[in-house]
Amino acid sequence: METLINKFRKVAPKAAMVMAVAAGAALQGCSNTDGGNTSATAEGVASDAASAVYVAPGKHDELYSFLSGGFNGQVSVYGLPSGRLLKIIPVFTQHGENGYGYSEESKAMLMTSHGFVPWDDLHHPKLSRTDGQTDGRWLFVNGNNTPRVARIDLTTFETVEIMEIPNSAGNHCSPYPTNNNEYVIAGTRFSVPLDMKGGTSDVSLDKYEEEFRGSISFIKIDKDKGDMDLDFQILVPGFDYDLANGGKGPSEDWVFFTTYNSEKAGTLKEVGASQNDKDFLAAVNWKLAAKYAKEGKIHEMPANYYHNKLDKDTHTAQSTVKKKVRYLLPEECPGMMYLLPAPKSPHGIDVDPSGENMVVSGKLASAIPVFSFSKMQEAIKNKAFDGEKNGIPVLKYEAVLKAEVKEPGLGPLHTEFDGKGNAYTSMFVSSEVVKWKLSDFTVVDRIPVYYSIGHLMIPGGDTKEPLGKYLVAMNKITKDRYLPTGPELAHSAQLIDISGEKMKLLLDFPTVAEPHYAQAIRAEKVAPNSVKFHKLDENKHAHAVKKEADVSVTREGKNVIRVKMTAIRSHMTPDNIEGVQVGDTVYFHVTNLEQDWDVPHGFAILGANNAETLIMPGATQTLKWVPKKEGVYPFYCTDFCSALHQEMQGYIRVSPKGSKTPIAFSTGKKKQNIPGVAASH
Amino acid sequence: MKAYQKVLMVVAALSLGLLFMFPMWKIYLKAPQYPEGLELHIWVNKLGGSSESVLQNFNILNHYIGMEPIHAESFAELKYMPYIVIFFMITGVLAGLAGKRKLVLSWSILLMLCGAAGILDFYLWLVRFGTNLDPMAAIKVPGMTYIPPLLGNKVLLNFEALSLPSWGSLGIFLAITISCFTYFLSLKGKRPHFLSRTPKAALS
Ligand SMILES: [Cu+2]
Numbered sequence: 001m002e003t004l005i006n007k008f009r010k011v012a013p014k015a016a017m018v019m020a021v022a023a024g025a026a027l028q029g030c031s032n033t034d035g036g037n038t039s040a041t042a043e044g045v046a047s048d049a050a051s052a053v054y055v056a057p058g059k060h061d062e063l064y065s066f067l068s069g070g071f072n073g074q075v076s077v078y079g080l081p082s083g084r085l086l087k088i089i090p091v092f093t094q095h096g097e098n099g100y101g102y103s104e105e106s107k108a109m110l111m112t113s114h115g116f117v118p119w120d121d122l123h124h125p126k127l128s129r130t131d132g133q134t135d136g137r138w139l140f141v142n143g144n145n146t147p148r149v150a151r152i153d154l155t156t157f158e159t160v161e162i163m164e165i166p167n168s169a170g171n172h173c174s175p176y177p178t179n180n181n182e183y184v185i186a187g188t189r190f191s192v193p194l195d196m197k198g199g200t201s202d203v204s205l206d207k208y209e210e211e212f213r214g215s216i217s218f219i220k221i222d223k224d225k226g227d228m229d230l231d232f233q234i235l236v237p238g239f240d241y242d243l244a245n246g247g248k249g250p251s252e253d254w255v256f257f258t259t260y261n262s263e264k265a266g267t268l269k270e271v272g273a274s275q276n277d278k279d280f281l282a283a284v285n286w287k288l289a290a291k292y293a294k295e296g297k298i299h300e301m302p303a304n305y306y307h308n309k310l311d312k313d314t315h316t317a318q319s320t321v322k323k324k325v326r327y328l329l330p331e332e333c334p335g336m337m338y339l340l341p342a343p344k345s346p347h348g349i350d351v352d353p354s355g356e357n358m359v360v361s362g363k364l365a366s367a368i369p370v371f372s373f374s375k376m377q378e379a380i381k382n383k384a385f386d387g388e389k390n391g392i393p394v395l396k397y398e399a400v401l402k403a404e405v406k407e408p409g410l411g412p413l414h415t416e417f418d419g420k421g422n423a424y425t426s427m428f429v430s431s432e433v434v435k436w437k438l439s440d441f442t443v444v445d446r447i448p449v450y451y452s453i454g455h456l457m458i459p460g461g462d463t464k465e466p467l468g469k470y471l472v473a474m475n476k477i478t479k480d481r482y483l484p485t486g487p488e489l490a491h492s493a494q495l496i497d498i499s500g501e502k503m504k505l506l507l508d509f510p511t512v513a514e515p516h517y518a519q520a521i522r523a524e525k526v527a528p529n530s531v532k533f534h535k536l537d538e539n540k541h542a543h544a545v546k547k548e549a550d551v552s553v554t555r556e557g558k559n560v561i562r563v564k565m566t567a568i569r570s571h572m573t574p575d576n577i578e579g580v581q582v583g584d585t586v587y588f589h590v591t592n593l594e595q596d597w598d599v600p601h602g603f604a605i606l607g608a609n610n611a612e613t614l615i616m617p618g619a620t621q622t623l624k625w626v627p628k629k630e631g632v633y634p635f636y637c638t639d640f641c642s643a644l645h646q647e648m649q650g651y652i653r654v655s656p657k658g659s660k661t662p663i664a665f666s667t668g669k670k671k672q673n674i675p676g677v678a679a680s681h
Numbered sequence: 682m683k684a685y686q687k688v689l690m691v692v693a694a695l696s697l698g699l700l701f702m703f704p705m706w707k708i709y710l711k712a713p714q715y716p717e718g719l720e721l722h723i724w725v726n727k728l729g730g731s732s733e734s735v736l737q738n739f740n741i742l743n744h745y746i747g748m749e750p751i752h753a754e755s756f757a758e759l760k761y762m763p764y765i766v767i768f769f770m771i772t773g774v775l776a777g778l779a780g781k782r783k784l785v786l787s788w789s790i791l792l793m794l795c796g797a798a799g800i801l802d803f804y805l806w807l808v809r810f811g812t813n814l815d816p817m818a819a820i821k822v823p824g825m826t827y828i829p830p831l832l833g834n835k836v837l838l839n840f841e842a843l844s845l846p847s848w849g850s851l852g853i854f855l856a857i858t859i860s861c862f863t864y865f866l867s868l869k870g871k872r873p874h875f876l877s878r879t880p881k882a883a884l885s
Pocket of ligand 1 (some may be wrong): 569601602639640641645648
C-alpha cells in the first residue's frame, strides 16, 4: 500500500507546476501594472471588482449569507455582494451583548445532559427547504462539541430551539435537511462505546474496534412551525463520520455521509486512520429508514437528552428532558444502507443539482471521484458487492464510479455547483478554487485564494437551483491580507464572480471567528418576513406588565425580590426602588412597552455578575442580581434609544440584611406628561 | 323631480358612507430617523394610523416637547360625529325619495355648514395640541409651537408634517357635489326656486 508520503511525492511535481504557472502570471501582472497595486496578492482582483460589490449607501444587498463562526458558537449574517456584517446570532454561546444565555429567559437554551454548556463549535448552517430550494424560513446549525442541533427563526434572526443529540460524540456531519424539511439529519463524528442507555460505557480504549459505534439521527421537522423532534437513530459501524449531504430529483430519498477511519483506529488517527486506500461513502435511504422505523424494525433504549425551546409569546425558553430514543440497526434493515468505497479519508460529499453526480473529495487523494447515482442503483440491483461491513453491503468501486477528475490540485475538500454544468472544488493544500465541468470532468479554470480554503459556497449551490453568480471562499489563514492584529488574525471570506468563463476575485472581507460553511439566499425570500417588533398584546410572559400603572416590587418568601418594571422612551418605571436587602435575589423583569421598529431598550445594573439584557419592543426579559453590599446602585438603559437616552436611568437602594426599610417604588413626583404607554385595551 | 334625480340624491346621501370605510384626514410625519414615516389617520369615529401603535409612537415623540398625549377618548367629537353622519344619510335618502327640490337644497346647505364647522373644529384642536405645552417639557424651543398644518406641509423641528384629506372626506365632497348637481338638474327649464321666490318675498 502506498504511504501518504509517497503519495505527496508523486503529487509534488504537479503542485510545483501549478505554482510556477501562478508565479508566471504574477510576474506578468507586475509588468503591466493596472491601478498601481503594491501587494502581489492583489493581482487576481478583477478590474471592475469595486463596482461589482458596491452597494450604495441606503441600498440593500442582493443576498443574505449566513456564515458559521466555528469556535465562537455563533452565526454571522453578511450582506452579499458588499460583505457587510449585518448581525451576529448567538446560538451555542452566551452573548453579553444581549444577555442570551445570561437572562433568566434564555438560560434554558444552553442546558444539556452535561449541565449548562455555554459554548460550542458551530460548523454547518443549512437553510430550510421547500421543493429542494431554500425557502428562507429557518436556518439549522450544528453544535459539534456537545452534540446539538439548533434552529434559528429567520423572522427574528433568533435561536429558537436547541436539541441535544444522544448517542453522538461530535455532531459534525450535521445538519442536513431533506428537500422538504421532512427530516434534518445529523451524524456523529466520533464513534464511542455506547452503553445503550443513552451514555457511554467505561471501556478500555484498546477495545475501539469491538465496542465503538456511531449514530445517525433523524430529526423530524414540523411542517408549519419548524419544531424539531428526534424520530429515530441508525446505529452505524464505528468509523468517523465526516460530512453529510443529500440527493435531489432521482436521488432525493437518499442522504450520503463521508466516513474516515474505516481502519477503526482508536489512537493516533493521523496515521491510524490514513492507512486504507479507500474509506467509505455511506448511502442511506432515509425514506426507507423512516418506513422501517414505522414498521416495527425499531428498538428503543433509555436516553437522557435535553430539548430546549423558546416560546414565541412568553419569549422564554423551556427545557424538556427526553428519556427514550428509538433506533434501527442497519443489519436488520435490508436496502436501507450501502457503503461505497471512496479514496482516502473523504471529506466533502456533494450532489450536483441534477441529483445524479455525487462528488467525493478525498482530502488525501490525488483525484476527485465522482459517483453516479444511477450506477449505484444499478449496482444495488445487480448485487455488485465487494463484501460487507457490519452487515452493510459494500458496493464495488468500479460499479459506482462515473469518472475521476484528474489533477484537480492538492487537498480537495468541498464542491458546490453553479447550475450551469460546472462544479467548483476548494483545494486546501494548494489554496485555490478549481472549476471543472460535469460533462467531461475536466478542469477549466482555477483561482488562488488567501489562504487555505475550507468550505466554499455558491448561493443555493447545494440545492436544485443554484444562483451561479457568486462564490464565497472561506479561508483559514489571512497573513498579509489585512492590517495585523497581533498573533491572531481575522479569518477571511472572499467573494468570487463566477458568472463568466473565468473566475474573478471581487472582494475580501474578514469574518468573525472561523467560517466553516455558509448558506446564502436571495434577500426577498427573507426580508419581507422580518419581524419589526413583538406585539405587546401577545406578550404572555409570566412577569410582563403592559402598562406603567401595573408595575410592582414585591418580596417573595424570605429573600427574593421581584421587580416588574417597564421601559419606554425615555424612562423606566419604577426608577426609584427601596427596601431591598443585602443578599436578596432581585429579579428585574423588564417589559419594553415600545411598539416601534428598532427601539430595543437595554437594562444594566452596577455590579451585576452576569450581563446586561436587551429587551426587544413588546418583550419581557429578566436580569438576576444579588447585591452584596448596602448602598445605592444605579441602573440604566444601555441601548441608545432617544434624545433622552442618557436620562433613562434609576436607582435601587440596598439596606443591610434584616433592615426595616419598607419596600417602596416610584417614578417621578406626579404623573405628568408620561406618554401613551400601552393604551389600555 | 325625475326618477333618476331621486336616485342621484340617494347616491349623494349614501356616499357619506365612505366616512365609515376610510379615514377623513391623514397627517404624515417624516424625519431622518423615521424613513418609513408615521401616519395618523383621523376617522369620523376613531383615531388610527399606518400601524396599530401609531398613537403611542406619536405620543412618545410629542412628549419630548411637552405635548399632551393624544387619545381617542380626548375627543368628544369622535363620539357624536357618527350620529351626525347617519342623520345626514337618512335625511338625504328621505329627501331623495320625497323628490322635493327644496329639501335637497337645504340638505346640501346644511351639510356644507356642518363640513365647514368640522374643519374649524379640527383646526382648533390642532391649535390646542400644538400650543398647550407642558412647562416642564424636556425640549423647549423659545417661541416654538407645534401646530401641524391644516392642509399641506410644514416643518416642525426635524419633522416634516404633511396634512391631507383622505378618501373619507371624498364622501362629504361627493355628497355635496352630487346633491347640488341634482338640485340644478331638477331646475332644468325652471327658474331656480330661490330666484322665483325672491320677488314674492320682496313684494310681501
Ligand atoms: Cu432606552
